Amino acid sequence: MKxxxxxxxxxxxxxxxxxxxxxxxxxADLIILQPLTNDxxxxxxxxTPTTTNxxxxxxxxxxxxxxxxxxxxxxxxxxxxxxIRWQLFVNNSTAE
Numbered sequence: 294m295k296x297x298x299x300x301x302x303x304x305x306x307x308x309x310x311x312x313x314x315x316x317x318x319x320x321a322d323l324i325i326l327q328p329l330t331n332d333x334x335x336x337x338x339x340x341t342p343t344t345t346n347x348x349x350x351x352x353x354x355x356x357x358x359x360x361x362x363x364x365x366x367x368x369x370x371x372x373x374x375x376x377i378r379w380q381l382f383v384n385n386s387t388a389e
Contacts, residue, residue: 298323298382307368308376313341316366321381324366326356331375339365 301321307314310333318324326335328350334342335350337358342348349371350356358364368377 297385299385301381301383304378304380306376306378308374310368310370310375310377311373313367313369316368316377316379318360318364318366318381320383321360322384323382324358324360324379325382326350326358326368326377326379328352328354329376329378331370331372333368333375333377334371335366335368337364337366339367342367342369344371 305316307316316324316326330352332352333350334344334347336342336347340346347367352375358366
């Protein structure tokens with residue numbers, strides 16, 4: 294089976310992540326994230342991201358993560374005025 298990803302919805306953005314913010318991933322198989330302006334902390338287990346919990350995503354990087362039904366993504370700015378953008382994708386696999 295060949296994996297074919299299709300965008301689900303449009304690119305989303307959030308520039309108000311001074312507190313831990315949920316990123317909805319309902320029915321998606323993959324997410325691509327890009328922190329803009331400043332770095333962010335992120336978790337994939339629903340816990341609150343902090344300097345000691347989660348991953349540091351550096352600004353202007355592009356990050357891809359396969360999603361599972363148990364993923365609950367939370368993000369918070371590491372430095373003031375951070376913005377994050379993301380796009381969800383669904384897997385439309387075909388047999389080939």
